[in-house]
Amino acid sequence: MATTAAGSRELAHPERVGIRLEGVLHALSDPMRLLIVRDLAAAECELACSAFALPVSKSTSTHHFRVLRESGVIEQAYRGTAKMSGLRRDDLEELFPGLLDAVLAAADAQAGRD
Amino acid sequence: MATTAAGSRELAHPERVGIRLEGVLHALSDPMRLLIVRDLAAAECELACSAFALPVSKSTSTHHFRVLRESGVIEQAYRGTAKMSGLRRDDLEELFPGLLDAVLAAADAQAGRD
Numbered sequence: 054m055a056t057t058a059a060g061s062r063e064l065a066h067p068e069r070v071g072i073r074l075e076g077v078l079h080a081l082s083d084p085m086r087l088l089i090v091r092d093l094a095a096a097e098c099e100l101a102c103s104a105f106a107l108p109v110s111k112s113t114s115t116h117h118f119r120v121l122r123e124s125g126v127i128e129q130a131y132r133g134t135a136k137m138s139g140l141r142r143d144d145l146e147e148l149f150p151g152l153l154d155a156v157l158a159a160a161d162a163q164a165g166r167d
Numbered sequence: 168m169a170t171t172a173a174g175s176r177e178l179a180h181p182e183r184v185g186i187r188l189e190g191v192l193h194a195l196s197d198p199m200r201l202l203i204v205r206d207l208a209a210a211e212c213e214l215a216c217s218a219f220a221l222p223v224s225k226s227t228s229t230h231h232f233r234v235l236r237e238s239g240v241i242e243q244a245y246r247g248t249a250k251m252s253g254l255r256r257d258d259l260e261e262l263f264p265g266l267l268d269a270v271l272a273a274a275d276a277q278a279g280r281d
Contacts, residue, residue, distance in 0.1 A: 073277070074201070074273050074274055074277045075197060075201065078193075078195050079192075081192050082192035082196055084189055148276065149269070149272070149273035149277075150272065150276075151272065152270065152272075154269075155266045155268075156188075159264075160188055162263060163187070163262070163263075
């Protein structure tokens with residue numbers, strides 16, 4: 054896990070080389086986290102955490118975002134008072150070509166059947 | 168979870184419609200289970216559990232095979248005294264096109280970097 058010393062509001066992210074397939078798959082193996090990732094993929098831009106209407110408590114939501122960030126699926130940064138999140142598409146595509154799109158397509162297919 | 172009543176040696180498998188993306192991703196999010204799935208994909212046929220040289224105890228190995236089976240990633244059956252395992256390629260491909268191949272390619276890519 055790469056960390057920075059730039060201040061308490063800097064959030065820890067793994068460098069690209071530290072992103073592990075097992076961690077990415079684990080991060081994506083939860084319905085709430087899949088929902089977050091699908092929303093970020095659909096938005097094609099950074100979203101504030103408050104933009105997600107998740108049916109869970111704030112602390113649970115924060116936990117899910119942290120799992121996604123620490124696994125390397127998303128990056129997060131403070132912009133003023135907002136915590137913004139975005140998919141690490143380039144890093145994931147470089148490491149695991151086609152994986153994120155296959156998972157997103159699978160999630161869409163499953164949502165279409167539910 | 169679909170179960171059968173055909174005897175104690177019948178193993179429970181989910182029907183295709185009961186296979187969930189989250190469960191599949193969770194099953195694949197463990198290094199040992201990824202290893203099993205890669206071996207099965209390379210073999211392109213059923214393998215006996217004893218064919219896998221996993222660096223874990225028998226009970227841990229059995230646990231991993233059960234997680235893979237109960238999530239719908241593999242099917243298992245007794246043939247005489249051997250418990251044989253095979254990938255549920257057709258079911259996974261029908262439900263989540265391209266997903267298994269993307270995960271296998273990602274696992275190959277990661278193994279090549281390690």
